[in-house]
Amino acid sequence: MDMRRLGSWGPLVSSVGLGAMSIGGTYGPTTEAEVMRLLAHAVALGVNHIDTSDIYGMGQSEELIGRFLRESRARVLLATKAAIRYVPGTGERRIDNSAAHLKSALEKSLKRLGRDNVELFYLNRREIDRPIEEVVETMAQLKREGKIGAIGLSEVSPETLRRANRVHRIAAVQSEYSLWTRGVEDEMLATCRDLGVTFVAFSPLGRGMLTGSPLDPQSFGRADFRRANPRFQEPEFSRNRDAVARFVELARKLGRPPATLAIAWVLSADRHILAIPGTRSAEHLEENVAGSRVHLTRDERAEIAAVFPEGFPWGERYGGAQWLGVERPA
Numbered sequence: 001m002d003m004r005r006l007g008s009w010g011p012l013v014s015s016v017g018l019g020a021m022s023i024g025g026t027y028g029p030t031t032e033a034e035v036m037r038l039l040a041h042a043v044a045l046g047v048n049h050i051d052t053s054d055i056y057g058m059g060q061s062e063e064l065i066g067r068f069l070r071e072s073r074a075r076v077l078l079a080t081k082a083a084i085r086y087v088p089g090t091g092e093r094r095i096d097n098s099a100a101h102l103k104s105a106l107e108k109s110l111k112r113l114g115r116d117n118v119e120l121f122y123l124n125r126r127e128i129d130r131p132i133e134e135v136v137e138t139m140a141q142l143k144r145e146g147k148i149g150a151i152g153l154s155e156v157s158p159e160t161l162r163r164a165n166r167v168h169r170i171a172a173v174q175s176e177y178s179l180w181t182r183g184v185e186d187e188m189l190a191t192c193r194d195l196g197v198t199f200v201a202f203s204p205l206g207r208g209m210l211t212g213s214p215l216d217p218q219s220f221g222r223a224d225f226r227r228a229n230p231r232f233q234e235p236e237f238s239r240n241r242d243a244v245a246r247f248v249e250l251a252r253k254l255g256r257p258p259a260t261l262a263i264a265w266v267l268s269a270d271r272h273i274l275a276i277p278g279t280r281s282a283e284h285l286e287e288n289v290a291g292s293r294v295h296l297t298r299d300e301r302a303e304i305a306a307v308f309p310e311g312f313p314w315g316e317r318y319g320g321a322q323w324l325g326v327e328r329p330a
């Protein structure tokens with residue numbers, strides 16, 4: 001396993017971590033037995049970074065990870081997040097960066113995880129009217145209290161990162177990065193590198209699209225995130241699927257599973273990048289982890305990206321309420 005540092009000073013973590021949103025049912029159901037098998041397999045393969053959140057399965061992801069860690073005594077770097085809350089009754093999504101909410105959300109996460117602290121605590125979404133300096137000060141206080149090891153930000157702009165980093169060292173920024181979502185290449189990846197911040201690439205498999213496994217939007221369950229995502233609606237979905245078929249063909253010619261190649265493509269962009277693909281399957285996990293062992297040169301990366309036709313991808317990466325709290329570059 002290729003190991004990389006969290007921040008320029010932090011612990012070594014596996015370049016491929018495990019995204020645990022799927023444990024909460026975002027892309028289909030799973031069972032407790034499957035989750036335990038998946039987590040044990042991840043640790044056996046050398047994955048030592050697990051990424052979760054208080055909202056994945058409304059706490060279910062953290063609870064199952066907590067149970068696994070208690071039973072296995074595995075040592076991993078745990079990352080969790082807070083800032084999104086749901087209004088009781090209506091289920092409306094709100095962003096809350098208040099000190100009261102972040103502290104109480106973290107306490108509840110720690111309880112579910114069965115830990116006194118987590119190594120990395122992210123602000124999941126920024127509350128746009130609240131100064132980021134105030135929010136980072138709240139998180140710095142949690143660090144002084146020993147409840148978190150490092151501070152992370154999710155879906156922020158480069159400008160917000162620079163402001164935040166002036167208040168307290170930021171260890172990681174998490175945002176979407178893959179062959180079909182490349183916006184962070186404009187400025188964010190370089191800003192992270194300059195500041196010594198690790199960039200954690202989420203949804204590196206395009207939420208399943210870049211894996212070559214056939215997807216049928218008609219069969220997505222009611223809770224599946226992709227039901228409301230523009231890239232999975234017609235006619236965009238069919239156009240995206242046809243474009244991805246070229247990538248799948250290239251991967252086969254190169255003798256690699258498409259998921260392996262997609263992860264390698266992300267990780268080969270730079271050394272300060274980690275990938276956190278999500279899966280419910282131990283078999284898929286193996287293909288994803290294999291991405292950490294494939295090094296692609298700059299030219300090879302460019303050749304892979306060049307298989308996608310002009311205009312790819314069709315549809316924005318979020319739709320409607322999915323944009324709530326996501327900062328686009330100023």
Ligand SMILES: NC(=O)c1ccc[n+]([C@@H]2O[C@H](COP(=O)([O-])OP(=O)(O)OC[C@H]3O[C@@H](n4cnc5c(N)ncnc54)[C@H](OP(=O)(O)O)[C@@H]3O)[C@@H](O)[C@H]2O)c1
Pocket residue numbers: 018019020021022027051052124154155174175201202203204205206207208209211212213259276277278279280281283284285287288
């Ligand atoms: N900060 C944020 O706002 C944010 C947002 C999104 C995600 N994240 C984090 O990033 C993690 C990963 O992102 P993601 O789960 O959205 O998307 P992803 O990793 O791009 O894709 C996950 C999907 O790909 C499928 N898959 C995974 N490996 C596969 C393989 N080898 N072959 C075939 N299918 C495969 C999974 O299905 P199977 O279960 O069937 O394998 C699942 O449907 C999340 O778990 C979460 O921790 C953070």
